[in-house]
Amino acid sequence: LSDVAQLAQVSPITASRALRGERGVASDLVQRVQRAAEQLGYVPDPAARALASSRSNVVAVLIPLLTNQVFVDLLEAVYRRLQPAGYQTLIGVTHYDSLEEEQLLASYMAQRPAGFLITGFEQTPGSRLLLERSNVPCVHLMEIGQASDVHCVGLSQIEAARAMTMHLLERQRKRVAFVAAQMDARVLQRAQGYRRCLQDAGLYDARLEFFSAQRSSVAMGAQMFESLMQQHPDVDAVFCCNDDLAQGCLLAASRMGLKVPKQVAVAGFNNLAGSDQMLPSLTTVNTRRFEVGELAANMLLRLMRGESVSNRHVDVGFELMLRGST
């Protein structure tokens, strides 16, 4: 930096200011400094910058799992927006564990990150305290509708699930099962939407809710479908909390010789890759992860610049993808 300043014939302080685009520097000086920096191939040291300003250019992104396409899509969208803006993306995987999340949060906080992007609202009190005290901006992903002071971009998981259940009822289905694995907060919200809709229609039967604490997968969906259809052959629709489960249902139905949607309808959630290619193609809910990631990154960018955000709760909505399986 001092070399740059020397070449531009200004003090290092001015050079620093010019390079950071701080306002209040004569424009000719800015130009001189920038040219000098380019000539010398000057690259600022992030460590020194972080130490002096107690703020880094790192954004920590906390997601539950890397092996779930939903979160990878978020990560991808966030990275795409943050990278060109000069921020680096640090990943943190919580494994759906709030305590693990708190530890990650604490360890990242030591790094004075410029911002946090956190999936969901399942923080421990300790995590909340860490976030509040630190004053590091934070945007939550995938859900909406919490306390008014938090920032979030997402959708109502309850409403999305309710809409899909409603669609199944409109297709004249009376015995609608719910299949879920990896029971995180969002899955439980979807279960709620399903339940409320069926209760309103007077068709709710608690025996038709199937939960597994194991990880969601195609194989798990196939397995759950087989056992549920054996126990309840009268089921005429299966609503899965995730597309991989629903894909498994479709494959299992085919193996069992059950006609979809004639004998049993199958619906998924999240619109994952390949769902449109299934036989029959899978009806599902598109959750616009890329939009969530991008808008959340935009919001965080504003917050990190100290700008205000007019709308702290952004609802990206959802989209029913009505296809062959219902």
Added chain:
Amino acid sequence: LSDVAQLAQVSPITASRALRGERGVASDLVQRVQRAAEQLGYVPDPAARALASSRSNVVAVLIPLLTNQVFVDLLEAVYRRLQPAGYQTLIGVTHYDSLEEEQLLASYMAQRPAGFLITGFEQTPGSRLLLERSNVPCVHLMEIGQASDVHCVGLSQIEAARAMTMHLLERQRKRVAFVAAQMDARVLQRAQGYRRCLQDAGLYDARLEFFSAQRSSVAMGAQMFESLMQQHPDVDAVFCCNDDLAQGCLLAASRMGLKVPKQVAVAGFNNLAGSDQMLPSLTTVNTRRFEVGELAANMLLRLMRGESVSNRHVDVGFELMLRGST
């Protein structure tokens, strides 16, 4: 840190050394310092540490794409190993572009990362120079068999593809097509393995190689399968460079009323999620990404500690998963 030193009644330098586990500190002092640090809840500042030592605790992981499960598996395995060892995982996405990779490398280098993990060997001369000059340890992922001074963990993509092609020939297939998208270096190596095997058998026909520069996907596989079977109805086996393409082939075959494997065999590569659940289940090559990620992280950990690595080229091999589709 100085508070800790004061409480432990030693100098800050000694405290620093004790906390970092540097050898040459009396063990009673180490204990005193550690207790003091715990008592005060001391957390070292990574920025200050990085500035003073010109080395951070950040490992940059360069992968081509986040939307490809193969690389996410690598990332997951690497993260799982690095996190508990005190290193943070920074992601960099190259989009299969060596120039973009070089820019990322340059920008990460300014951060003085503790190490690099880079997918493949497609570096530009500029990237190579950056790596050599920096002295930052680096381990390459997924491929093997380059210059002896580089470190890598992977498998021979050529041999893996050759083995699968051989399997198809053993199943009496004579007209074996190759279907590929997203033509990166590893896909081309697989093509080579396929080609050599067929040439050796005297069955090679260049018209049966189908390439698309677009992204690999289930839909793309289905589309390519349909058009290739129309053009060449005599094809009796299709070897896809990736499982998503192969899954698409299976679905397309089913739509077209073609019996798999009776009329046409289908084989994939990478053993992705859901392949075992297809109808029929997909024969494929398991590429052990988790093992690659874990072993590479271990190797990098050794290098970052300044330890020597006895075997710089680790071949994790591959595994033919012979299932219903061939």
Added chain:
DNA sequence: CTGAAAGCGCTTACAG
């Protein structure tokens, strides 16, 4: 709008 001073919180040589 520009600059001189001080300091961010550590660690690396250099002594002893």
Added chain:
DNA sequence: CTGAAAGCGCTTACAG
């Protein structure tokens, strides 16, 4: 085995 000095490369108040 321990410590006093110096400095890593920036930026934040404070003056002018």
